[in-house]
Amino acid sequence: MINFQDVTKQYGSADPVLNKINFIIDRGSFAYLIGPTGSGKTTIFRLIIKDLLPSDGEITLGELDLSSLPKEKVPTLRRKVGVIFQDLKLLLDRTVVENVMLPLEFSGMGEPEARKKAEELLAEVGLSGKEDQFPAQLSGGERQRVAIARALIFDPDIILADEPTGNLDSKTSFQILDLLKSINKKGTTIFMATHNDKLINPEDRVIVLESGKVVEDRRAKAKPHEHAEKEKAHEKHTPEKKEEKVSETPKARSDTKIKLETLAEK
Amino acid sequence: MVSTVSKYIRRSPYQALSAAAIMGLTFFAVSVFAILTIVSIRFISYFESRPQLTVFFKDSASSADIKTLEKQLNDTGKTSSISYVSKEDALKIYKQQNKSDPILLDLVTADILPASIEVQANQAEDLSSLAQIVKGAPNVDQVVFQKDIVDTLVAWTGAARRVGLAVIAILVTVSTLVIITIIGIKITVRRDEIETMRLLGASNWFIRAPFLLEGLVYGLIGSIIGGLFAAGIFYYFSPALESFLRGVPIFPLSPLIVLELILIEMLAACSLGAFASYLAVLRYLK
DSSP, X not given: OEEEEEEEEOOTTSOOSEEEEEEEEOTTOEEEEEOOXXXXXXXXXXXXXXXXOOSEEEEEETTEEGGGSOXXXXXXXXXXXXXXXXXXXXXXXXOHHHHHHHHHHHTTOOHHHHHXXXXXXXXXXXXXXXXXXXXXXXXXXXXXXXXXXXXXXXXXXXXXEEXXXXXXXXXXXXXXXXXXXXXXXXXXXXXXXXXXXXXXXXXXXXXXXETTEEEEEEOOSSOHXXXXXXXXXXXXXXXXXXXXXXXXXXXXXXXXXXXXXXXXXX | OHHHHHHHHHHSHHHHHHHHHHHHHHHHHHHHHHHHHHHHHHHHHHHHTOOEEEEEEOTTOOHHHHHHXXXXXXXXXXXXXXXXXXXXXXXXXXXXXXXXXXXXXXXXXXXXXXXXXXXXXXXXXXXXXXXHHHHHSTTEEEEEEHHHHHHHHHHHHHHHHHHHHHHHHHHHHHXXXXXXXXXXXXXXXXXXXXXXXXXXXXXXXXXXXXXXXXXXHHHHHHHHHHHHHHHHHHHHHHHHHHHHHTTOTTOOOOHHHHHHHHHHHHHHHHHHHHHHHHHHHHHHOX
């Protein structure tokens, strides 16, 4: 799904922020990117959404080679990759629901429809009843959930979560992690940067970054396709749960689902 | 989009007021200039369409002198009419024109007003040859050509036009700079919001359009205010002007012409506002 091949990012003649990075994140997987502050985690995310261009190397998302993506298609790419920013980037003068529906404004969706979809997502992340509050009126965990709901608005193939538990207490951090895991279970690839080791299970996929280099790449014990097969088998034997899963995905989400492949084709 | 622009304007009402005010001032000047141009064109056309000269006689001129001259002019075949205005007729005309000012009426008698003839030529080109005859006649005090009046008017309106255009050019430049500054401030204030929108997938057009529309709205409001204000002043002073210009058929100026003028100005103002905003967007939203 996400493929970095010998990617280097360097500003001028300074030491490279990223130095010949290589990794592959499989479709539908949940991968952690860990490393100390300044190790290049955020730079990797910014490269994925083409907020930065690599100095060298190749980045592909699915079939899409980012270097061949024309400038005018970058906004479309960004709508296909959900991002939870480290500083959340919520607009403080807009209500919770207005923040979540903001990206739908870009796509030209009508306000009533966008509002309905945003409200559904807020319900999904446990923020029913907070729609008309402003971000400043929410707790840290709630604000994080707003950012997650906004990242989910186009039902993206990939979610990049940059330190989504950075400023949260342990309990709230695990709640946010559970939320992201539940999203991952629906097939969305999650790539999460963190420096909180306690959140990571030994069987999780972990890429360790240090001074712009991948110093460790721990593959997940259960590969994503194995996960999927196990899940399929599980669903076969428990049809009720399958029904429940379908109903969990609001219709509007599937309506706005955007595939990265379509961007590559165009 | 419209609600976004409306929100942007409401968030900084004083900036919006400044932008609309400077645009209003500019298009007030444009309106005044345009109305004066229309009036002066009508004024000049009126005189240009009347190939006429007026001959004033000395007090010593006898009626025989005047009749001889009239015959001479008639014989050329270049005149369409010649009308004699005696001292008494001149006094009547004077009294009619100044009936509201008794002091002026008391000061003037028929003796101090000259007798005259008004000669209508068939064509404007005939005026020079007729004037040669008149100047050679005895007891002629003064000859006044409509051409002289037209030339004077053209010179005056030309000067007024140059000054008007210079003032408008300055105001348009100032308006453009004010709009650029105001939109620039707004872009700077919303830099974080714009950055967030970009990262979430907003296109350049989506980000720029509200600013362009905002400039356009300032232009629209300014042109309406300026145009209506100028038209109001013009119609308020029309009766006085009409009386001052005595019989020159400039008035009434049709409201349709004024409306057309305001519509053209609205178009120009919207373009100016959007253009200034576009410059701001180019400068501050790279």
